[in-house]
Amino acid sequence: xxxxxxxxxxxxxxxxxxxxxxxxxxxxxxxxxxxxxxxxxxxxxxxxxxxxxxxxxxxxxxxxxxxxxxxxxxxxxxxxxxxxxxxxxxxxxxxxxxxxxxxxxxxxxxxxxxxxxxxxxxxxxxxxxxxxxxxxxxxxxxxxxxxxxxxxxxxxxxxxxxxxxxxxxxxxxxxxxxxxxxxxxxxxxxxxxxxxxxxxxxxxxxxxxxxxxxxxxxxxxxxxxxxxxxxxxxxxxxxxxxxxxxxxxxxxxxxxxxxxxxxxxxxxxxxxxxxxxxxxxxxxxxxxxxxxxxxxxxxx
Numbered sequence: 001x002x003x004x005x006x007x008x009x010x011x012x013x014x015x016x017x018x019x020x021x022x023x024x025x026x027x028x029x030x031x032x033x034x035x036x037x038x039x040x041x042x043x044x045x046x047x048x049x050x051x052x053x054x055x056x057x058x059x060x061x062x063x064x065x066x067x068x069x070x071x072x073x074x075x076x077x078x079x080x081x082x083x084x085x086x087x088x089x090x091x092x093x094x095x096x097x098x099x100x101x102x103x104x105x106x107x108x109x110x111x112x113x114x115x116x117x118x119x120x121x122x123x124x125x126x127x128x129x130x131x132x133x134x135x136x137x138x139x140x141x142x143x144x145x146x147x148x149x150x151x152x153x154x155x156x157x158x159x160x161x162x163x164x165x166x167x168x169x170x171x172x173x174x175x176x177x178x179x180x181x182x183x184x185x186x187x188x189x190x191x192x193x194x195x196x197x198x199x200x201x202x203x204x205x206x207x208x209x210x211x212x213x214x215x216x217x218x219x220x221x222x223x224x225x226x227x228x229x230x231x232x233x234x235x236x237x238x239x240x241x242x243x244x245x246x247x248x249x250x251x252x253x254x255x256x257x258x259x260x261x262x263x264x265x266x267x268x269x270x271x272x273x274x275x276x277x278x279x280x281x282x283x284x285x286x287x288x289x290x291x292x293x294x295x296x297x298x299x300x
Contacts, residue, residue, distance in 0.1 A: 003259060004032035004269040005296055008072050008238065010276055011036050011051040015059055019051075022274060023060040026067060029292040033068035034060065035102060035271060040078060041110050044279065054087050061095035068098050072238060072271065073174045073192065075106030076125075076132045078115055081152050085139035088169060089159050097164035102192055102236075103136075104174030105129035126179045127151070133173070133183050140168035172236055176215055178222070185222040190234035190269075194241035208242040209261055216266045236269040237262055240281060248272075249283040255291045256298045263299065 007026055013019035026034040038053035057069050074084070092099045105125045106112065112119045120128065128151045135152050138145050139159055147154045163169045170189035175181050176196070184191045196203070196211035203211075216235065223230040239258075240246060248258035249272060259270055273281040275288050 003263045003267070003296060003299060005292065006033040006035065006068075006269055006271045007031050007274050007292070008035045008037065008271050009274045010045065010281070011053060011056045012045060012049050012276065014049070015051075015056075019056070020059065020063050023067070024063050026274070027064045029289060031067065031292060032269065033070060033100065033271075035070045035072035038071040038074040039109070039111050040114050043109065046110060054091060057099070058091055058094055061091065061098065068100060069095055070100035070172070071102045073102035073104040073172070075104050075111070076128045077106040077111035081132055081136040081139055082154050082157050085136055085157075085159055089140065089163055092163045092165060092169045097169075099165070099169045100172050100190070101169055102172040102174060103133065104192070105180060126177070130179065130183060133171070133187050137168070137171070137187050172234070178218070181219055181222040182226065184219065184233065185226040185228055188233055190236055191219055192236045192238060194238045197241070199243055200241060203243040205242065205244050208244070209265065212237070212262065213265050234268045235266055236271060237267045238271045240273050246281065246283050249288060249291065251287060252290050252294050252298065255295050259295060260299055
């Protein structure tokens with residue numbers, strides 16, 4: 001099974017002071033895709049520079065030619081399907097059809113209360129996510145949409161001429177629970193996971209691999225129930241959140257071992273963080289670039 005290697009570039013650099021150079025370099029290194037987080041701020045980066053995802057991706061689209069681009073991930077925390085669909089349609093046009101929308105239910109971080117709302121319960125988050133994805137799918141595939149919803153509504157909304165990619169740009173649905181996996185099976189062209197968060201602090205790499213294997217099996221069952229072949233979906237692992245943390249990026253051999261074990265589970269794309277000094281993603285830039293250019297060839 002072939003494996004793709006992608007990166008995620010956090011939006012922490014001013015565009016003309018290193019941002020543009022990173023995205024162009026990602027293309028030069030041969031990554032399949034480069035993603036960015038869609039947050040208003042995030043964890044330990046909250047008090048430092050942090051730019052908007054969609055303007056950053058628009059700039060990246062004009063600075064690159066071949067690299068796929070996307071969010072990893074967008075959530076309903078501060079987005080509405082109507083405005084998001086218009087921006088995504090435009091971004092897909094600017095990029096000439098190179099956009100993937102990573103989309104998830106969101107968490108309880110800063111974004112969850114930034115607009116003044118109370119944090120949603122897990123059930124509320126799942127309810128909103130289901131309605132959000134379904135409406136966004138319609139908005140990106142129909143010229144005109146009217147849809148009264150419980151949480152999100154559209155009234156005579158036009159999205160003409162639609163996406164460059166047909167019938168719409170691909171959704172990469174982040175999910176581990178049953179409701180999210182059903183959404184991935186119904187609407188996704190890809191599925192995204194970061195592993196089992198319960199194992200991050202005290203779990204072992206072996207336990208993580210077993211948990212990820214279980215997630216892949218559950219995805220397969222959800223696809224079977226939806227009448228889809230699970231092989232139709234790309235399976236994306238965003239690294240840095242398993243018990244291994246950044247150890248797979250310490251050497252090419254370490255990454256090849258890590259990637260091989262996860263390819264055996266059925267993953268088709270592995271995403272590694274572009275190094276950010278003095279952060280949880282501080283890794284050696286030279287080793288990172290060797291992984292980008294050498295690792296897949298060693299996997300065969």
